[in-house]
Amino acid sequence: MVKISAVIITLNEEKNIERCIRSIQRVADEILVVDSFSTDKTEEICKRLGARFVQHKFEGFRDQKNYAVSLATYDYILALDADEALSYELEQEVLKAKNNWQYDGYKFIRLNNYCGKWILHTDWYPEKRIRLYDRRKAKWDGANIHEVVKMNPGASVHSLKGHLLHWRYKTYEEHLDEINKYSTISAHEYYKAGVHASSIKIVLHTLWRFFHSYFIRRGFMSGFNGLLISFLLSEHCFVKYAKLRKLYKQNRKKQPYPYIDIKNTPSGNKPLASVIVTTYNQPEWLRKTLWGYELQTEKNFELIIADDGSGEETQKVVNEFKGSTSLNVIHVWHPDNGFQKCQILNKAILQSNSDYLIFTDGDCVPRNDFVEVHLQKAQRGCFLSGGYLKLNKKVSDSITFDDIKQGKPFTMSWLMSMGQPFSYKFMKLTQRPFLQKLMNTITTTKPTWNGHNVSGWKDDIIAVNGYNEDMQYGGLDRELGERLMNYGVKGKQIRYSAVCVHLDHPRPYRTKSTWEKNYRIRKEVKRKKLKWTANGIDKHLS
Numbered sequence: 001m002v003k004i005s006a007v008i009i010t011l012n013e014e015k016n017i018e019r020c021i022r023s024i025q026r027v028a029d030e031i032l033v034v035d036s037f038s039t040d041k042t043e044e045i046c047k048r049l050g051a052r053f054v055q056h057k058f059e060g061f062r063d064q065k066n067y068a069v070s071l072a073t074y075d076y077i078l079a080l081d082a083d084e085a086l087s088y089e090l091e092q093e094v095l096k097a098k099n100n101w102q103y104d105g106y107k108f109i110r111l112n113n114y115c116g117k118w119i120l121h122t123d124w125y126p127e128k129r130i131r132l133y134d135r136r137k138a139k140w141d142g143a144n145i146h147e148v149v150k151m152n153p154g155a156s157v158h159s160l161k162g163h164l165l166h167w168r169y170k171t172y173e174e175h176l177d178e179i180n181k182y183s184t185i186s187a188h189e190y191y192k193a194g195v196h197a198s199s200i201k202i203v204l205h206t207l208w209r210f211f212h213s214y215f216i217r218r219g220f221m222s223g224f225n226g227l228l229i230s231f232l233l234s235e236h237c238f239v240k241y242a243k244l245r246k247l248y249k250q251n252r253k254k255q256p257y258p259y260i261d262i263k264n265t266p267s268g269n270k271p272l273a274s275v276i277v278t279t280y281n282q283p284e285w286l287r288k289t290l291w292g293y294e295l296q297t298e299k300n301f302e303l304i305i306a307d308d309g310s311g312e313e314t315q316k317v318v319n320e321f322k323g324s325t326s327l328n329v330i331h332v333w334h335p336d337n338g339f340q341k342c343q344i345l346n347k348a349i350l351q352s353n354s355d356y357l358i359f360t361d362g363d364c365v366p367r368n369d370f371v372e373v374h375l376q377k378a379q380r381g382c383f384l385s386g387g388y389l390k391l392n393k394k395v396s397d398s399i400t401f402d403d404i405k406q407g408k409p410f411t412m413s414w415l416m417s418m419g420q421p422f423s424y425k426f427m428k429l430t431q432r433p434f435l436q437k438l439m440n441t442i443t444t445t446k447p448t449w450n451g452h453n454v455s456g457w458k459d460d461i462i463a464v465n466g467y468n469e470d471m472q473y474g475g476l477d478r479e480l481g482e483r484l485m486n487y488g489v490k491g492k493q494i495r496y497s498a499v500c501v502h503l504d505h506p507r508p509y510r511t512k513s514t515w516e517k518n519y520r521i522r523k524e525v526k527r528k529k530l531k532w533t534a535n536g537i538d539k540h541l542s
Helices: 017-024 042-048 061-071 088-099 172-193 197-217 218-250 283-294 312-324 341-351 370-377 394-396 403-406 412-418 424-429 433-442 456-462 476-487 512-528
Strands: 004-010 028-035 052-055 076-081 084-086 105-115 117-119 127-134 138-141 149-152 157-169 273-279 302-305 330-331 356-361 364-366 382-385 387-390 454-459 490-493 499-502
Touching: 004 017, 004 061, 017 028, 017 076, 017 084, 028 042, 028 061, 028 105, 028 157, 061 076, 061 105, 061 138, 076 084, 084 088, 088 105, 105 172, 105 403, 117 218, 127 138, 127 149, 127 157, 138 412, 157 172, 172 218, 197 218, 197 433, 273 341, 283 302, 283 312, 283 364, 283 403, 302 312, 302 341, 312 330, 330 341, 341 456, 356 364, 356 456, 382 476, 387 424, 412 424, 454 456, 454 476, 456 476, 476 490, 476 512
Parallel strands: 004 028, 004 076, 028 052, 105 157, 273 302, 273 356, 302 330, 382 490, 387 499
Antiparallel strands: 076 127, 084 157, 105 117, 105 127, 138 149, 356 454, 364 499, 382 454
16 A cells, blocks of 8 residues: 555635545545645635645746645645545545555546536546656646646556546636636746747637537537537637737837847848758759759858768869859868768858758758748747658759749749649648648648758757767658757748758668667657757767
């Protein structure tokens, strides 16, 4: 048998706390209440019922609960809110788990009481929450308003029968007041995290929230309360995002975070961006790619060619381009020693003179607004994930300088006339801002750090030690993105706004063994939430 510490946080809970404590007295070996300086009878009731009572300044639900857990005597934690209580069936299930502890955490099914009635439908039921767990295997995580118990990787979780009873709202007015209160808190949390709320996103999320609760989760079976709850859930969603948009408007002129207006930010003699183009023995494809950068609408950037050991033909193309362009071109080269793309990228990063880096490949011809779009949408706390359209060999060979100048490789009619088969992916070539914004919002493809079209902040990349030089061909770019996300940098989708066309060529360095090796490395990064690679950019700093 294990010993359990029941942990509750409170603020003026005299109407609920006795019911909560009495429901756990038979299963808990310790009842700890951490209070945020209540002014009612909460302290008196807790002490009368034998609970250990501690007061601590409230700094958010997540942090307050983690603090409370840290004070518990025993490692096995039963976490409840003051307006919750164990049903008899759940109490018996907890006693069984206590007498025969087999898992690292246990989920409870929460049943909500709304204005005197139990709600068995809508998005409120079944609400599964981990509330019984080994604190050595978990902690409270998430935003300080939407806190959840997060288990460590590999931890086991089991669901218990019975209900965690939750007296949610006693009146409709109480529900409306809480929507106003918590939508404000949520908006501020989202703003700090750099979450964006477009008009399309607000409408789609609001409609989906109602549809999901009322139809998919059968809220219509709970009568008027089911309809009202579903409606107010969607209202909460709408108001939260509306307040978020207002925050952006209020703060955009006051401070540069989370949006950075790079084009209007003083940078001394620094270029606005460093465009890093990787290449290896594809001189004709590199030539066409460089033409694309010569024709960019935004000219204040430097071009760094990260060359993984190409021969004289590539050097000739680079020299010709240097002699004909006004761009600052930096050729970073090392001897050919097999596939070392990550190593040459790290060296190129250290050669860059801008705070903002755009990465692409020497077989990807950019549309003329490529650099401009990346700069316009740059955002602190984020990296930008762009898109590409893969061309066949016939079309790739036929592209000329004049074609790129006239934008022909980025029009569906020209591509099809040259032999490119029709594909739904032609949608990426749209130049209508509204459609670009819509597609970026509704696409199911998650933003990733991809080598052909991605941008981010130099200091973020260095903070995670750059590219992992253990990686070979196959997902090497994504591994860096996964570490950035573990570091707290979020991916933002711009695959329909910043576009390049990918020229076709063979890849002799592509092997099954390198894919398998890279997959194992990425799996470890995800499992351990790694932010740093031991074999990265720091070894080139000297």
